[in-house]
Amino acid sequence: MPYESVIGLEVHAQLLTESKIFCGCSTRFGASPNQHTCPVCLGLPGVLPVLNKKVVDFALRAALATHCTVAPTSRWARKNYFYPDLPKGYQISMYELPIAEHGYVEVADQGQAKKVRLTRIHMEEDAGKSIHDAEAGASLVDLNRTGVPLLEIVSEPDIRSAAEAGHYLRSLRALLQYIEVCDGNMEEGSLRCDANVSIRPQGSAELCTRTEIKNLNSFRAVEKAIEHEIQRQSEVVETGDRVVQETRLWDADREVTRPMRSKEFAHDYRYFPDPDLLPLVVDQAWVEHVRAELPELPAARRARFIHDYGLPAYDAEVLTARKDVADYFEASVRACPAAPKVVSNWVMDSVLRFVKEEKLDTALKIETWPCSPEHLGMLIGLIQDGTISTTIAKTVYEEMRQTGHPPEEIIEAKGLRQVSDTDTLQAAITEVLTANPDKVEAYRGGKEKLLGFFVGQVMRATQGKANPQMVNTLLRQKLSQ
Amino acid sequence: MRITPDEVRQIATLARLSFTEEELTELTQHFDTILTYVDKLGELQTDSVEPTAHAVAVSAPLRDDVVTNTPNAAQTDALLANAPSRKTHFFRVPKIIE
Numbered sequence: 348m349p350y351e352s353v354i355g356l357e358v359h360a361q362l363l364t365e366s367k368i369f370c371g372c373s374t375r376f377g378a379s380p381n382q383h384t385c386p387v388c389l390g391l392p393g394v395l396p397v398l399n400k401k402v403v404d405f406a407l408r409a410a411l412a413t414h415c416t417v418a419p420t421s422r423w424a425r426k427n428y429f430y431p432d433l434p435k436g437y438q439i440s441m442y443e444l445p446i447a448e449h450g451y452v453e454v455a456d457q458g459q460a461k462k463v464r465l466t467r468i469h470m471e472e473d474a475g476k477s478i479h480d481a482e483a484g485a486s487l488v489d490l491n492r493t494g495v496p497l498l499e500i501v502s503e504p505d506i507r508s509a510a511e512a513g514h515y516l517r518s519l520r521a522l523l524q525y526i527e528v529c530d531g532n533m534e535e536g537s538l539r540c541d542a543n544v545s546i547r548p549q550g551s552a553e554l555c556t557r558t559e560i561k562n563l564n565s566f567r568a569v570e571k572a573i574e575h576e577i578q579r580q581s582e583v584v585e586t587g588d589r590v591v592q593e594t595r596l597w598d599a600d601r602e603v604t605r606p607m608r609s610k611e612f613a614h615d616y617r618y619f620p621d622p623d624l625l626p627l628v629v630d631q632a633w634v635e636h637v638r639a640e641l642p643e644l645p646a647a648r649r650a651r652f653i654h655d656y657g658l659p660a661y662d663a664e665v666l667t668a669r670k671d672v673a674d675y676f677e678a679s680v681r682a683c684p685a686a687p688k689v690v691s692n693w694v695m696d697s698v699l700r701f702v703k704e705e706k707l708d709t710a711l712k713i714e715t716w717p718c719s720p721e722h723l724g725m726l727i728g729l730i731q732d733g734t735i736s737t738t739i740a741k742t743v744y745e746e747m748r749q750t751g752h753p754p755e756e757i758i759e760a761k762g763l764r765q766v767s768d769t770d771t772l773q774a775a776i777t778e779v780l781t782a783n784p785d786k787v788e789a790y791r792g793g794k795e796k797l798l799g800f801f802v803g804q805v806m807r808a809t810q811g812k813a814n815p816q817m818v819n820t821l822l823r824q825k826l827s828q
Numbered sequence: 829m830r831i832t833p834d835e836v837r838q839i840a841t842l843a844r845l846s847f848t849e850e851e852l853t854e855l856t857q858h859f860d861t862i863l864t865y866v867d868k869l870g871e872l873q874t875d876s877v878e879p880t881a882h883a884v885a886v887s888a889p890l891r892d893d894v895v896t897n898t899p900n901a902a903q904t905d906a907l908l909a910n911a912p913s914r915k916t917h918f919f920r921v922p923k924i925i926e
Contacts, residue, residue, distance in 0.1 A: 386907075
């Protein structure tokens with residue numbers, strides 16, 4: 348029987364605030380253990396949490412960017428469980444009254460747009476970190492991360508495949524990066540994802556028993572784990588068994604999910620309103636203030652790139668996946684407004700490849716580019732007006748990358764200007780043909796493939812500076828004489 | 829009875845508490861008295877009453893996003909001094925996973 352999978356994702360995004368959600372400790376990553384702790388985040392007796400306003404601003408940004416309804420009043424709840432990285436014995440979170448509900452994320456998938464609905468977004472505090480392998484019989488706990496603000500973003504079970512889960516997560520990450528609330532780094536754990544997966548007979552509307560998969564710390568892990576889990580559940584059902592509702596852990600090395608032991612995960616969190624915190628009241632003025640400061644969002648920008656620059660959907664998708672890349676592209680186009688598609692090709696091929704190779708895109712903002720967008724636009728302008736060929740442009744680009752000099756300066760200094768002067772080209776062609784009488788004979792005898800050889804020789808004789816189209820035309824004329 | 833000894837036992841387990849059987853019987857009775865008392869509220873007509881989120885009818889005070897705790901070794905040491913066991917600047921706990 349063909350099955351379809353029903354997938355919902357729960358995403359935790361670490362917010363880019365300076366201080367923690369309920370105290371004035373720093374959120375900076377990489378400090379020495381327990382340096383960023385205080386009686387509030389350690390949950391010592393007699394302290395009171397005070398909410399960081401910026402956390403609410405960021406939650407509102409995310410809520411508006413995902414078309415959610417903002418709750419005028421939301422409430423903090425305690426989620427109770429015991430784990431050494433949770434010093435209070437409970438996590439301050441939101442339960443019945445989250446700050447935002449009923450939104451959606453527009454997921455781009457090669458030009459196809461799909462809406463994945465969001466159930467809710469709420470704020471909560473992060474837990475600390477444990478190190479298990481430092482010492483036999485003991486775990487070490489660092490509570491610097493305790494109290495770092497998180498957004499939990501819960502999707503409806505609208506996702507139908509592992510690949511689609513990947514697209515959703517990438518779109519959501521791009522959105523969070525656009526609105527500058529999260530750096531989206533999955534490897535460092537600033538964006539985390541749990542997946543709820545079930546299967547059902549194709550076309551059926553029922554909701555079947557689901558499993559929750561944890562420990563997904565890369566896009567690859569998300570896609571692989573869901574794929575594996577769909578396969579596993581299909582096999583369970585095929586053999587006549589039932590899928591058991593449980594939490595499973597993804598083992599990235601063995602590429603399997605395995606059930607989490609019950610001790611690792613208490614299902615009964617006994618939520619109740621946190622008496623230490625008053626309800627959060629967000630008035631319309633606050634919401635409108637946040638809305639006014641939102642940047643253009645990826646979906647709108649994608650549509651504008653297709654419409655205004657005539658770019659293919661694929662290009663628009665790649666270029667708008669990051670705000671800084673989209674900004675870079677637009678700055679380049681300003682320097683070369685006549686050829687946006689050529690600029691797009693250069694940004695995708697040369698610039699982004701370098702950025703990826705050098706891992707310049709691991710931070711929220713790409714700080715170092717191979718060259719300035721203005722210089723790139725100028726370079727492409729020089730190809731367009733015939734000053735240099737595309738091949739020479741690659742050389743100039745390399746030089747720009749290494750020296751930071753503007754393209755014209757490099758072209759002048761190295762004498763790379765394209766040769767489009769008929770007399771000079773004729774002279775070079777005559778020289779090449781005279782040096783290769785046998786090949787000229789063969790060409791005239793029908794081996795027309797040799798044209799490429801002649802073009803190559805002429806390009807070599809001119810150090811690559813000859814205008815390739817003109818060389819082609821002139822060679823054909825000369826050889827047919 | 830509004831609660832069974834098994835439910836009390838379950839709550840105790842989740843709270844990492846343990847009791848003798850006599851204590852458990854006594855606690856179950858206490859729980860039952862409390863629940864009976866709270867049940868009284870169910871007799872009231874509350875359809876037109878806004879749910880009370882907090883006893884004090886004010887909204888949450890907020891703080892600006894400013895780091896006010898400058899890390900210093902003396903404070904970290906003082907905080908770690910409360911822990912039963914430490915290693916350098918880590919809290920040390922019995923192994924969590926094998």
